[in-house]
Amino acid sequence: MNLSPDREREVSVLDVDVPLELEALRDVLHGRQAYRRTRYIVARRDDDVAVLEIEKRREEPLFSEITAVRMLAGPDDSVLVTDPTVDIAVPSQLAALAEASTARCVVVEGRYSYIGFVIDAAPTRIRIVDAVPPDPPKLVDQARRVLATADDLPSIALDVELLDLRTLASDVTASTVLFPCRASGLVASRDSAYLDQRPQRTDWVLVGCARSREIHRWFYGDEPPVIDSCPRHVVDGGVPTVVRCCLLETGIEHDGRVVVVPWGASLAEVRAGLAAAAGLAASP
Ligand SMILES: [Zn+2]
Ligand SMILES: [Zn+2]
Numbered sequence: 158m159n160l161s162p163d164r165e166r167e168v169s170v171l172d173v174d175v176p177l178e179l180e181a182l183r184d185v186l187h188g189r190q191a192y193r194r195t196r197y198i199v200a201r202r203d204d205d206v207a208v209l210e211i212e213k214r215r216e217e218p219l220f221s222e223i224t225a226v227r228m229l230a231g232p233d234d235s236v237l238v239t240d241p242t243v244d245i246a247v248p249s250q251l252a253a254l255a256e257a258s259t260a261r262c263v264v265v266e267g268r269y270s271y272i273g274f275v276i277d278a279a280p281t282r283i284r285i286v287d288a289v290p291p292d293p294p295k296l297v298d299q300a301r302r303v304l305a306t307a308d309d310l311p312s313i314a315l316d317v318e319l320l321d322l323r324t325l326a327s328d329v330t331a332s333t334v335l336f337p338c339r340a341s342g343l344v345a346s347r348d349s350a351y352l353d354q355r356p357q358r359t360d361w362v363l364v365g366c367a368r369s370r371e372i373h374r375w376f377y378g379d380e381p382p383v384i385d386s387c388p389r390h391v392v393d394g395g396v397p398t399v400v401r402c403c404l405l406e407t408g409i410e411h412d413g414r415v416v417v418v419p420w421g422a423s424l425a426e427v428r429a430g431l432a433a434a435a436g437l438a439a440s441p
Contacts (some may be wrong), residue, residue, distance in 0.1 A: 159275065159276075159277060159278055159279040159280070159312060160229065160275070160276040160277060161248065161251055161273065161274065161275045161276070161312075162196065162197055162273060162274070164194070164246070166192075166194040166195070167194055167195060167196040167197055168195070168196075168197045168198075168199060168272050168273060168274070169191070169192065169195045169197075169198055169199070170198070170199045170201060170272050171185075171186075171198055171199070171200050171201070172200075172201050172202070173185055173200050173201070173202050174202065175202070176202070177200055177202055177205050177206070177207040177231060177232040178231070179226070179228045182200055182207070182209060182226060182228075183226045186198065186209070186211065186223045186226050187223060187224070187226065188222055188223065189222070189223050190220040190221065190222060190223075191211060191213055191220065191221065191222075191223050192219070192220055193216065193217070193218065193219050193220065193221070195211065195213075196210065196211065197209065197210055197211070197229070197274070198210075198211055198226075199264055199272055199274065201237070202232075204237065205232040205235075205237075206232060206235045206236070206237045206264045207228065207230060207231050207232050207235060208228075208229045208230045208235060208262055208264065208274050208276065209226050209227060209228055209229060210226075210227045210229050211223050211225065211226055211227075212224050212225035212226075229262070229276055230261060230262030230274075230276050234260060234261040234262050235260055235261070235262040235263070235264055235274075236258055236260040236262070236263055236264070237264045237265075237266070238254060238258070238263055238264070238265045238266070239265070239266045240254070240265060240266075240267055241267065241268055242267075242268065243265050243267035243268060244267060244268045244306070244308070245265060245267045245268070245271050245272070245273025246271075246273075246308045247304075247305065247306060247307060247308045248280075248307075248308075248310070248311060248312035248313075249280065249304040249305070249307060249310065249312055249313045249314070250267075250304075250305060251263070251265070251273065251274075251275040251278065251312065252275065252278050252280035252312040252313065252314050253314070254275070255275050255278030255280075256278070256280075256314060261276060261277060262274060262275070262276045262277075263275055263278075275312075278312070279312075280311075280312040280313055280314040281311055281312065281313050281314070281397075281435045281438045281439070282313075282314050282315075282316055282396070282397075282438070283313055283314070283315055283316070283397050283398070283399060283431060283434045283435065283438065284315075284316045284317075284318060284392075284396050284397065284398040284399070285297050285300055285315050285316070285317050285318070285398070285399050285400070286318045286319075286320060286388040286391070286392050286398060286399075286400045287317070287318075287319060287320070287388060287400070287401065288319070288320045288321075288322055288386060288388060289319050289320070289321050289322065290322065290323075294317075294319060295401070296399070296400070296401045296418070296422065296427065297315070297317050297319075299422065299424055299427045300315055300399065300427055300431060301315070302424065303424055303427050303428045303431060304431070307428065307431075310428070310431060310432055310435065311435050311439075313431060313435055316396075320386065320388055320391060322336070322364055322386050325364050325384050325386055326349075326364045326384070328384065329362040329364070329384065330362075331360055331361055331362040331382065332348055332359075332360065332361075333348045333349070333350055333359050333360065333361035333362070334348070334349050334350070334361065334362060334364055335349075335350045335351070335352055335356075335361040335362065335363045335364070335365070335373075335381065336349060336350070336351050336352065336363075336364055336365065337351070337352050337353065337365045337366075337368075337369040337372075338351055338352065338353040339351040339353070339354070352365065352369055352372055352373060352376070355376055358377050361381055362381060362382045362383070362384060363381045363382070363383045363384070364383075364384045364386050365383065365385075365386055366385060366386055366387030366389075366390075366402065366403050366404070367385075367387060367402075367403070367404050368403040368404055368420075369403070370383055387402055387403070387404075388400040388401065388402070389401075389402040389412070389415070389417055392415055394412060394413035394414045394415050395414070396414065397414050397416070397434040397435070397437040397438040398414060398415045398416065398434065399415075399416045399417075399418060399427075399430045399431060399434050400415060400416075400417055400418075401417070401418050401419060401420045401422055402417050402418075402419070402420060403419075403420035403421075405417055405418065405419045405420070406419055407419060407426070408426070409426060409429050409430050409433060411433065411437075414434075414437050416430045416433045416434045416437070417430075418430040
């Protein structure tokens with residue numbers, strides 16, 4: 158269900174010295190004045206927390222009397238995490254915290270000492286298929302950096318699948334493996350050559366994608382045997398997925414439920430790709 162407040166002002170914190178049970182908390186809260194924006198109360202007693210939803214007599218005045226109290230998560234279901242790296246306004250950060258916890262409700266005191274929570278976290282799952290090396294893989298790393306600050310995207314969790322180019326190369330029976338470039342740290346356990354260095358032509362197998370085949374044709378006038386390393390060509394479209402492909406130079410494309418971003422995607426393009434994949438996940 159994924160319940161989380163929209164804004165930090167919706168949550169107020171109350172330290173109490175009664176048991177964190179509905180009856181006792183009701184006695185404390187009923188009739189008390191609550192701020193206009195307050196919708197949830199995190200009640201704290203020692204190391205225990207509970208999350209309550211309240212109703213007020215009126216919504217317009219700056220403060221109004223609490224008239225109803227509902228327990229959303231009690232102390233047995235809830236943990237309190239203090240982590241100044243967590244921005245509670247970023248849904249995917251809350252989802253990551255929830256994923257790391259076994260509790261149904263995670264209350265977090267995060268950056269700026271703001272308090273937020275997530276109950277029954279159910280982030281949108283997006284698969285990312287990316288090539289290694291480099292390590293960390295570029296698209297995965299960019300997606301994580303985007304999600305760490307994306308306060309305008311829904312709650313997203315990544316399922317990472319890696320395509321190891323060295324493993325692909327180990328299937329090659331020719332004496333030499335030709336990789337697109339050395340830049341990303343590609344070293345196979347056998348004789349390797351790198352297309353961007355325009356080596357002398359031998360009997361090799363290219364581990365690369367369509368663009369490196371085009372470049373090979375440009376340099377040498379033919380296409381060698383190829384093992385396709387493009388994540389775009391190895392994924393099926395069953396689940397919402399983001400991949401990168403070197404044939405795409407700018408913008409994003411769709412292949413069914415697979416969203417394709419450029420091989421050298423900017424963070425803005427990665428963000429657009431994640432937003433598109435989240436949209437696909439939401440539609441049946
Ligand atoms: Zn490609
Ligand atoms: Zn390529």
